[in-house]
Structures are given as C-alpha cells and as structure tokens.
Amino acid sequence: xxxQSLPVRVSTGVKGLDDIIxxxxxxxxxxLVTGPPGSGKTTLxxxxxxxxxxxxxxxxxxxxxxxxxxxxxxxxxxxxSIVPYVRNRKILLYDLGPILWRESSKAPTWRSxxxxxxxxxxxxxxxxxxxxxxxxxGFPDTFPAEKRTxxxxxIRKIEELGITAILVDEMTEMDRYREEHYLVSGIIMMHxxxxxxxxxxxxxxxxxxxxxxDTDMKMMKFSKDGIVVFNRSPFxxxxxxxxxxxxxx
Ligand SMILES: Nc1ncnc2c1ncn2[C@@H]1O[C@H](COP(=O)(O)OP(=O)(O)OP(=O)(O)O)[C@@H](O)[C@H]1O
Ligand SMILES: [Mg+2]
Numbered sequence: 001x002x003x004q005s006l007p008v009r010v011s012t013g014v015k016g017l018d019d020i021i022x023x024x025x026x027x028x029x030x031x032l033v034t035g036p037p038g039s040g041k042t043t044l045x046x047x048x049x050x051x052x053x054x055x056x057x058x059x060x061x062x063x064x065x066x067x068x069x070x071x072x073x074x075x076x077x078x079x080x081s082i083v084p085y086v087r088n089r090k091i092l093l094y095d096l097g098p099i100l101w102r103e104s105s106k107a108p109t110w111r112s113x114x115x116x117x118x119x120x121x122x123x124x125x126x127x128x129x130x131x132x133x134x135x136x137x138g139f140p141d142t143f144p145a146e147k148r149t150x151x152x153x154x155i156r157k158i159e160e161l162g163i164t165a166i167l168v169d170e171m172t173e174m175d176r177y178r179e180e181h182y183l184v185s186g187i188i189m190m191h192x193x194x195x196x197x198x199x200x201x202x203x204x205x206x207x208x209x210x211x212x213x214d215t216d217m218k219m220m221k222f223s224k225d226g227i228v229v230f231n232r233s234p235f236x237x238x239x240x241x242x243x244x245x246x247x248x249x
Contacts, residue, residue: 010128010164013051014044016229017188017203020218022211025186027127027164029209030155032134032180034169035190040201040220040227041168042066044190045130046075047226048166050082052128053090059128060092060120064100064108064136068093071132079226092124097136107138110150114157121161129158132168134180148179155183185209191217195235202234203227 009024018024025031033041049059061068072093075082085091096116100108117129131137158165169180171189181187186208192201202217219230 011051013047014227028159029185030165031186032167032169032184033188034171039190039192045166049091053085057127060126062094062096062131064097110154114154129163129165133170134167135170200234
C-alpha cells in the first residue's frame, strides 16, 4: 500500500522511547522486544498496553508462562494505575499457556496461538497485543522452511487484524539471530549487564523499518512512571555509586 504522508505513530507508553523512533511505532505492525532476564521486557510491554488503554484503545496481554494476574500484581507494586484498566477490560489478560498445554503435551505452535488470538481479537476489537514470551512457542525442527512460512503467516494475520503487536523474546543466544528477527518490523533490545562492578540498564533500537533512528545504546531507568529512556549513553554522567543524573524521576 502506498501513502504520500508519513505514517501516523502509536506511542509506546515509554517516556523517551518515542522520541528516538520518530514519535512511536508504525501501527498495524509486529515488533520484537528482546533482552536478558530482568531487563524490563514485560514492564515495557505492559506500558505499551497501558498507553493504548489511556488513549481509549483495547489491548490484549497473552501470557504463555507466567500467570497474567501475577504480572499485573508485580506491576502494581510500582504503578497501580493499571488496575482500573484491567477491571474495565481495556486491558484483557489471556492466560493462554495452560489452555494450550491441556490440548497438547508439546509446546504451542504459531498456528494454535494465532487461532486463539484471532478469536479474542475479533470479538473484543483489540488494537494492541503483547505475547509474552514468544520463546514458549515451539516448532518441530523437521521442516525449518515451514517455521518461516508459519511465522510470516502469523505476522501477516496480526497486521490484517489491525493490531500493533509486541512479541517478547527471551534472548538466549546473544550472537545468533533467528527467523523472527528478520520477519518483524522492528527490534528493541533491552540490556542489563555488569560494567565496572555495576549493573547497567540500557535500551537499543536495533531495527525499526521506515524509521530514522540511531542504533546506539540509550540510558534506561525504572522510575515512578515505569521505564524511562534518555537519549544519551548509559555510561554518561555516572557517579561513583553508579547513579546517573536522571535518577529518581
Ligand atoms: N519501578 C521499578 N523500580 C525498580 N525496579 C523495577 C521496577 N519495575 C521493575 N523493576 C525491576 O526490573 C526487573 C525486570 O522487570 P521485568 O519483569 O519487566 O523484566 P523481564 O525482562 O520481563 O524479565 P524476565 O525475562 O524474567 O521475564 C524486575 O526484576 C524488578 O527487579
Ligand atoms: Mg518478563
């Protein structure tokens, strides 16, 4: 499809992140958020749904491992504003893991996940979707080409449903890219690593189709507004305690 004007953007709900990706995500596309354990993937995804809810949209959080209620409870520890949106069903929680485990002892497939999401998406008219974590979706190794086709079909279907989606990817191998990395429209990488005996949090836009962005690591912090991104190096302005100027915002 060809459009002469620049595409409208949807806000990620993460302060500072929209600014480094030309205002937000291009809607009706599928994005990947990847990173090591505890790097903030789930928090960012929930902020994305919360932003939609604040703007009157309806979002769906599909959980494949953790109980979604626990995810929300953990979030409310820092930001209770999500609770009313869950209560009034602006954010829907879908504990899909156990449902699919009952159907088969094998890991859920793209096909099975898609058919369930499609049902809810059409009935509830959702415009934002999070699948957490994508890594729980298995695939028989017998036909690698088939994985690509299934995944491409999955992405195409989500886009056709008019949904902007974040797939949460657990980074298992730092130096190996998989099919999903090539097929999605954008990849946001969250970093959490040791540097000079301090843990550093950072965020990096690795790929964002149709967007002018740099690929540097950016400083990231948890604040009372959840994750906040600063357009500067994560190593900048650190004092001897490892705290930067933006702390406490
Ligand atoms: N508001 C906050 N202030 C300080 N720390 C926070 C805040 N919110 C979350 N955290 C910390 O950030 C960590 C990461 O949160 P999150 O669950 O989003 O990460 P994740 O990347 O999804 O992890 P996992 O791979 O285990 O699912 C938590 O373990 C918690 O310690
Ligand atoms: Mg998580």
